[in-house]
Amino acid sequence: MFGLVRLIAVLLAWFSKHPLKFIKHPDAGVLIDQLVPKYGYPLEEHSLTTTDGYILVMYRIPYGKNHNTTNPYPVLMVHGAIGNPESFLSPSPHAGTAWYLADKGFDVWLLGIRGSTKSRKHRSLDPDRDRAFWEFGIHEIGIYDLTAAIDYILSRTNKNKLFYIGYSQGTTAFLIMASVLPDYNDKISLGLNIAPCAFMNYNPSTVFRFISTQWELLKHILDTLGLHEIPSLSAANFIKDTMGLLCSEQTIFKDLCFIIIYTGGEDTGQINSLTPQLLFTQIPSTTSQRPFLHFLQLMKSEEFLYYDFGREENLKRYGRSKPPVYKLEDIRIPTAYVYSEHDTFCDAKGARKIIERTSSKHVHRIQVPFGHVDFIMSDNLIQQVGEPIYNFLINYTADIK
Known part of the structure; x- marks a missing residue:
C-alpha cells in the first residue's frame, strides 16, 4: 500500500513539472x-459498383487550386491496407501527393477500396451482419475494385488510358490485376508503385516473421471469435479517438505514438510532432482478415503467391493443393517504382525483386532514411516522392488521348 501511494506521489510530482500539452493538428479528424x-x-x-456487388466511393480532384478547367491526364490513386483516400492528401496541401499532382496538371481520382470507411456497402450484403461481405482479399481488390475504377474513369473522362499510382497494398493489388487480366494492360499508360509489396519474405521484423509461421493458428482464432472484419468498425473508431487524443499530447505520449508508427523500424525523423495525430485520425480503416493473412503467407514464401485457402479449398479453386504464382513477367504495362532502403515493412530487397520481374522502366530509390509510413506522411514528401513521380508521369502523357 505504501509503495502504491509513493508511486502516485512520484507521478503527481512529475506531472506538476511536465504538464500535459494538447495541441490539435488543424486537419485531424477532417474527412x-x-x-x-x-x-x-x-x-x-x-459511386461505382463492382461486378461482384461492392459499392465503392471514389473522389475526384479534377484540377488544381489555381485552375478552372479539368486537367487532361486522369490518374487513379489507390491507398494501402487499413487506409483511406485521405492518405494521399497528408500531411498537408503543401506536402501531399494528390494536391501536388492536381496542381501539376493531373485529373486526380482517389479510390476507397472495398471494406474501407466509406466503401462498406454492397448491393445485397450487410457488412454488420453478413460474413460473406468480408470474404475478400487483395486478389478481389485487384480483380474487381481496380478494374471497376479504371473503367469508370475512362468512361467519365472519355480517355483511352489513365495513370495508376498505388501505395503499399495498392501496389500489390495492381500487380495482381496487371498479371492476371491482360486486357487492362492496354488501359494504363504507366503503373507507378510507391513502397511496393509482393515478395514479403525479406521483412526483417522478428515479430512479423514469427506470426507468419502461425498464420493458420491465427486464422483459426479469428474465425472462432467471429473476427472477419479487422478491426471492427467500433474498434476502429475507438482506436482513432484514443490515439488521436494521445498523439495530440506533446510530452510523454508523443514518443509512444512514434514507436507505434515505426514498429519494426527506426524513427527516420521525416514527420513532425503533430503528424501522428493526423495519421491516427485517418487510420485504421476496416478491412477483411484475408489481406493480413495473405501478407503473412507471403512472408513465409520466396514467391508472390495467390492466397492459400488450405489444401482442400485450393484444389477446388486452383486445381492444385498449393496456390499458384502470380506471373509478373506477363505484365506489359510500363512500370515505375519508388522505394527506400529504410522501408522495414515492404523491404528494399523485395522491391528490387519486383523490379527485376516486371522489366521496370523507371526506378527511384530514395536516398535519405524513409520508412513505410513516410511515403504518405513525410514533411519532405514532394521532394522525395512527388517530384520523382511527376518526372516519370510526364514522359507518358502523349499516350493519353
Missing part, C-alpha cells in the same frame, strides 16, 4: 469531403 474544399480545391464524389 476528405471537407478537407479538399477547405483548401480551395474542387472535389467530386462518385
Whole structure:
C-alpha cells in the first residue's frame, strides 16, 4: 500500500513539472469531403459498383487550386491496407501527393477500396451482419475494385488510358490485376508503385516473421471469435479517438505514438510532432482478415503467391493443393517504382525483386532514411516522392488521348 501511494506521489510530482500539452493538428479528424474544399480545391464524389456487388466511393480532384478547367491526364490513386483516400492528401496541401499532382496538371481520382470507411456497402450484403461481405482479399481488390475504377474513369473522362499510382497494398493489388487480366494492360499508360509489396519474405521484423509461421493458428482464432472484419468498425473508431487524443499530447505520449508508427523500424525523423495525430485520425480503416493473412503467407514464401485457402479449398479453386504464382513477367504495362532502403515493412530487397520481374522502366530509390509510413506522411514528401513521380508521369502523357 505504501509503495502504491509513493508511486502516485512520484507521478503527481512529475506531472506538476511536465504538464500535459494538447495541441490539435488543424486537419485531424477532417474527412476528405471537407478537407479538399477547405483548401480551395474542387472535389467530386462518385459511386461505382463492382461486378461482384461492392459499392465503392471514389473522389475526384479534377484540377488544381489555381485552375478552372479539368486537367487532361486522369490518374487513379489507390491507398494501402487499413487506409483511406485521405492518405494521399497528408500531411498537408503543401506536402501531399494528390494536391501536388492536381496542381501539376493531373485529373486526380482517389479510390476507397472495398471494406474501407466509406466503401462498406454492397448491393445485397450487410457488412454488420453478413460474413460473406468480408470474404475478400487483395486478389478481389485487384480483380474487381481496380478494374471497376479504371473503367469508370475512362468512361467519365472519355480517355483511352489513365495513370495508376498505388501505395503499399495498392501496389500489390495492381500487380495482381496487371498479371492476371491482360486486357487492362492496354488501359494504363504507366503503373507507378510507391513502397511496393509482393515478395514479403525479406521483412526483417522478428515479430512479423514469427506470426507468419502461425498464420493458420491465427486464422483459426479469428474465425472462432467471429473476427472477419479487422478491426471492427467500433474498434476502429475507438482506436482513432484514443490515439488521436494521445498523439495530440506533446510530452510523454508523443514518443509512444512514434514507436507505434515505426514498429519494426527506426524513427527516420521525416514527420513532425503533430503528424501522428493526423495519421491516427485517418487510420485504421476496416478491412477483411484475408489481406493480413495473405501478407503473412507471403512472408513465409520466396514467391508472390495467390492466397492459400488450405489444401482442400485450393484444389477446388486452383486445381492444385498449393496456390499458384502470380506471373509478373506477363505484365506489359510500363512500370515505375519508388522505394527506400529504410522501408522495414515492404523491404528494399523485395522491391528490387519486383523490379527485376516486371522489366521496370523507371526506378527511384530514395536516398535519405524513409520508412513505410513516410511515403504518405513525410514533411519532405514532394521532394522525395512527388517530384520523382511527376518526372516519370510526364514522359507518358502523349499516350493519353
